[in-house]
Amino acid sequence: MSIAIDADEYGLELKQVLCGLLAERGVPFEDLAYLNSHQADYPDVALNLARQVQKGRFDRGILICGTGLGMAMVANKVRGVFAGTCHDVYSAERLRKSNDAQIITLGAAIVGPELAKTIICAWLDSEFQGGRSQRKVERMRAIEAEMHDGAA
DSSP states (O other), rough: OEEEEEEEEEHHHHHHHHHHHHHHHHEEEEEOOOOOOOOOOHHHHHHHHHHHTTTTSSSEEEESSSHHHHHHHHHHHTTTOOEESSSSSSHHHHHTTTOOOOOEEEETTSSHHHHHHHHHHHHHHHOOOOOGGGGHHHHHHHHHHHHHHHHO
């Protein structure tokens, strides 16, 4: 599994904590550090990472801003990408197990470093379970196709 991680200016400190966690766990990751080479806001940071996941360069992504909400909204605009904001362990597990989302977003103003590490560990350790959720995820992908193809 390969992970991309990035943040806007509000999430930089938490991003460093999570980079340390990924390294400690031996998870291959890349800090995209979009802000280092661009003058941009969170929509551009999120779009950059989501496009990398869409292209298959990374299996999953972690985005951090003040609340995580704007990042998720932007990432969900990219066809084929599912993202969700999680501020607790159960939601992080369900994001993968039930919704097959590739990107998790966190709010640095909402969760502290220790909780964020626990949330990310739960998300990393979870995989899509299919089962009853399979048809729901397929329906979400069908809706996405309708919206992107202009049929709706």
